[in-house]
Amino acid sequence: MPSLRGQACIVGIGHTEYRRAKAPEGTNLTLELRAAEAAIEDAGLRPHEIDGILPFFGLDNAEEFAVHFGIADLRFQMTSHLGGAAPGASIATAAMAVTNELASHVLIPGGWWGYAGRRVREVVVQDVSAMSGGANARDYYFPYGLTAPVQWFSMLARLHMNVFGTKPEQLGAVAVACRAHAQKNSNALMRGKPISLDDYLASPMISDPYRLLDCSLEADGAAAFVVTTTERARDLRGKAVPIVGFGQGQPFPADDIVTRADPFELGVTHATSRAFEMAGITHADVDFAEIYDPFTFQVIQQLEEMGFCKRGEGGPFVEGGRIEMGGELPVNTHGGLLSEAHVLGMNHFVEAVQQLRGEAGERQVPDAKIGIVTGFGDFGDGSVVVLGRAS
Amino acid sequence: MSLTSRPVPVLRHLAAEFYAHCRSGELRFQRCTKCGAWRHVPRQTCAKCGSWDWEWTRSSGRGRVFTWTVVRRPMHPAFANDAPYAPVVIEMEEGVRIVSQVVDCPPDELRKGMSVEVTFDAVMPEVTLPKFRRASGEGRSA
Numbered sequence: 021m022p023s024l025r026g027q028a029c030i031v032g033i034g035h036t037e038y039r040r041a042k043a044p045e046g047t048n049l050t051l052e053l054r055a056a057e058a059a060i061e062d063a064g065l066r067p068h069e070i071d072g073i074l075p076f077f078g079l080d081n082a083e084e085f086a087v088h089f090g091i092a093d094l095r096f097q098m099t100s101h102l103g104g105a106a107p108g109a110s111i112a113t114a115a116m117a118v119t120n121e122l123a124s125h126v127l128i129p130g131g132w133w134g135y136a137g138r139r140v141r142e143v144v145v146q147d148v149s150a151m152s153g154g155a156n157a158r159d160y161y162f163p164y165g166l167t168a169p170v171q172w173f174s175m176l177a178r179l180h181m182n183v184f185g186t187k188p189e190q191l192g193a194v195a196v197a198c199r200a201h202a203q204k205n206s207n208a209l210m211r212g213k214p215i216s217l218d219d220y221l222a223s224p225m226i227s228d229p230y231r232l233l234d235c236s237l238e239a240d241g242a243a244a245f246v247v248t249t250t251e252r253a254r255d256l257r258g259k260a261v262p263i264v265g266f267g268q269g270q271p272f273p274a275d276d277i278v279t280r281a282d283p284f285e286l287g288v289t290h291a292t293s294r295a296f297e298m299a300g301i302t303h304a305d306v307d308f309a310e311i312y313d314p315f316t317f318q319v320i321q322q323l324e325e326m327g328f329c330k331r332g333e334g335g336p337f338v339e340g341g342r343i344e345m346g347g348e349l350p351v352n353t354h355g356g357l358l359s360e361a362h363v364l365g366m367n368h369f370v371e372a373v374q375q376l377r378g379e380a381g382e383r384q385v386p387d388a389k390i391g392i393v394t395g396f397g398d399f400g401d402g403s404v405v406v407l408g409r410a411s
Numbered sequence: 412m413s414l415t416s417r418p419v420p421v422l423r424h425l426a427a428e429f430y431a432h433c434r435s436g437e438l439r440f441q442r443c444t445k446c447g448a449w450r451h452v453p454r455q456t457c458a459k460c461g462s463w464d465w466e467w468t469r470s471s472g473r474g475r476v477f478t479w480t481v482v483r484r485p486m487h488p489a490f491a492n493d494a495p496y497a498p499v500v501i502e503m504e505e506g507v508r509i510v511s512q513v514v515d516c517p518p519d520e521l522r523k524g525m526s527v528e529v530t531f532d533a534v535m536p537e538v539t540l541p542k543f544r545r546a547s548g549e550g551r552s553a
Contacts, residue, residue: 141486145418156452159426161510162418163540166498168486175500179478182523228481228495228518276452278500278508283478 025298026408028115029253029260031125032065032246033373034058038207038361041136041240049080051131051242053088055366059244060089064257065125070246072096072123074110076130076364077103085129096123103397104312104365105268105287106130108405111369112266114247124248130366131242139238141168153275153399160276169314172277172399174230177317179283181229183332186320188229190335192220194316194351195233195358197344202355204345204383209237210359234316239361243370261376264390265301265406267294277399287402288394289325295392299406303328307388308375309349310368312396313356319343322394323351326404345383353383368393369405377410417489419538425453432467434539438529440507442468451507472529473546474503481518497521501543515544525549 034055060067067089073082074097082097096117100109107130114126134140145167157166166172180186199215202208215233223233246258253260269290271280296302303326313319320334328349329337337343343351354360354371361367372391374380385391388409395403420426425441432439440451445462456463479499485491497518502508513527526546533539 145487155421158418159420160452161498162487163420163534163538164498164510164512165482165485165487165490165493165496166480166510167418167490170486171480171482171498174480175478175498178480179523182478225481225483228483230480273458278477278510279451 023298024115024119025300026262026264027119027250028247028263029250030111030245030263030369030373030407031248031253031256031258031260032059032061032063033243033370034060034062034245035207035243035363035367035370036131036241038209038239038241038363038367040209041133044133044137044240048132048137048242049084051133051240052080052129052244053085055131055242055244056085056089056127056129059246060127062258063125063246063248065246067091070125070127072114072117072126074098074100074113074126074128077101077106079130079132085127096126102268102287102395102401102403104314105395105397105401105403107365107369108266108393108395108403109268111247111263111405112268112403115263115266118247118249118252124252126247127244128247129242129244130364132364133240134362135238135240137240144168156276170230170235171227173315173318174227176283176321177229177315180317180321184335186335188221189217190320190338191229191234191316192217193338194313194319194343195220197338198313198352198356198358200344201353201383202359204381205354205360208355208360209239210355230315236314236357236362237359239363241361241363241367243363243366245369245373259377259410261373261410262408263405264408265295265297265299266404267291267298268401268403269294270402271400274399274401284321284325284331286321286325286396286400288322288396288404289402291402291404292326295404295406301390301406305390306349306392308353308385308391309351310353310372310391310393311351311356312365312368312394313352313358314362314396316358318396319351322396326394345385350385353380353385365395372407376407415488417534418487419535422537425455428467429453430538433531433541434533436531438470438472438541439467440470440503440505441465449505449507451509470529471504474501474527474543476513476521476523476525476527477502477508478523479518479521499543501527509541511540511542513543513545
């Protein structure tokens with residue numbers, strides 16, 4: 021079986037403005053079509069040339085995109101059920117599809133009125149049984165008031181604090197780094213609103229140990245990308261960023277966060293070596309990391325589980341500017357879900373592509389050759405994608 | 412599910428059986444009759460050995476606080492007046508973990524490893540939830 025390393029590329033990216041609107045202006049599909057249009061245009065394609073669509077679970081289906089873009093012969097569609105790890109999983113699916121000639125140009129869209137529309141806390145309560153593991157939450161967590169991601173993931177942060185001595189200031193270092201990066205990003209919701217560690221510590225407690233500034237930003241927006249083969253990409257206008265490795269994984273059991281033999285196990289615990297082996301890289305080769313950041317501790321946890329530091333050392337690892345621009349491993353160079361916007365992790369791919377095209381402007385990581393993007397979904401599903409420099 | 416009513420389990424299949432035992436005042440977990448492994452949340456087969464054979468086996472009811480969160484800002488309207496409250500993960504003597512609450516312990520007195528024992532809370536005529544209280548000998552503030 022030949023390796024998929026470098027066989028496919030992201031050849032187009034697009035996104036809407038990220039914002040917090042007073043009321044939804046259209047549907048989720050409105051936002052997703054706008055982002056998709058931009059991605060297709062960026063690739064140098066026409067909408068009807070898309071013949072594969074990987075829509076986001078729970079949002080819009082492939083038929084709706086096909087009908088709006090006049091795609092009369094959609095050859096391939098598939099949806100990943102890995103929640104926030106789905107964009108990375110879909111990149112892998114797209115790479116496999118185009119490499120095996122199941123489709124030529126695959127569109128991956130995702131976006132929502134995540135602020136002006138239904139908020140996550142409402143979606144989780146109303147639709148929890150649609151989520152992987154949701155029935156367990158409904159029957160065994162919700163009756164005790166454990167009803168929202170901020171609550172269940174804060175329990176892991178507390179456990180880490182109790183076992184390893186991780187400090188609130190270390191969670192704060194993640195929030196401060198992401199906010200600093202957002203100051204150089206015109207699409208970041210928190211541009212113009214820098215924070216200090218003192219601001220972090222003074223922010224109101226939501227679900228102790230998580231404060232307001234540990235939480236990502238519910239937002240309105242969408243992003244999309246187009247994947248094709250490296251061979252086809254040579255004839256297209258879009259600057260192609262090669263997909264050099266990918267992996268996905270799940271903790272065990274994936275559908276219940278409290279009963280894992282190893283409570284800190286995540287999908288990326290398994291996905292990272294798969295992705296790095298395919299890419300033929302080691303941790304030292306990674307120039308920047310866009311890490312799915314629903315909450316601050318989940319960045320620390322993923323850094324540990326990916327092997328950038330040892331289990332228990334993630335707190336000290338994120339201190340001292342190591343994950344800031346100019347540090348050893350810049351993390352979330354756009355501000356992340358914490359300070360750019362929560363656009364389902366789709367925005368992490370947009371940023372990685374801009375970095376590897378050398379088009380990130382004043383937040384460009386100098387001479388970036390290898391970037392990684394993680395996904396984190398549901399109760400810890402994971403994906404890791406390794407991207408290379410645009411040719 | 413309504414946004415305002417207090418969430419309760421859907422009493423179907425294995426969840427119905429688990430909560431029926433609670434209603435009788437017994438905390439029982441599934442135990443594989445082939446390999447002896449305990450499990451929770453309820454499952455149809457044993458992840459250790461693949462067997463479909465199991466029994467609802469009575470738990471000692473004793474466990475220790477594993478981790479918790481203190482909800483200051485409830486995300487569900489039904490809990491709006493409960494804050495601060497603490498959903499807690501208990502590790503039972505049998506090895507399984509369960510989400511619950513420690514009813515006689517203010518959130519700021521929770522400690523990892525604190526010994527607790529089961530008690531039952533009939534939240535509705537048809538639903539009794541297993542909850543926990545401090546085991547005798549666990550310190551209590553004056």
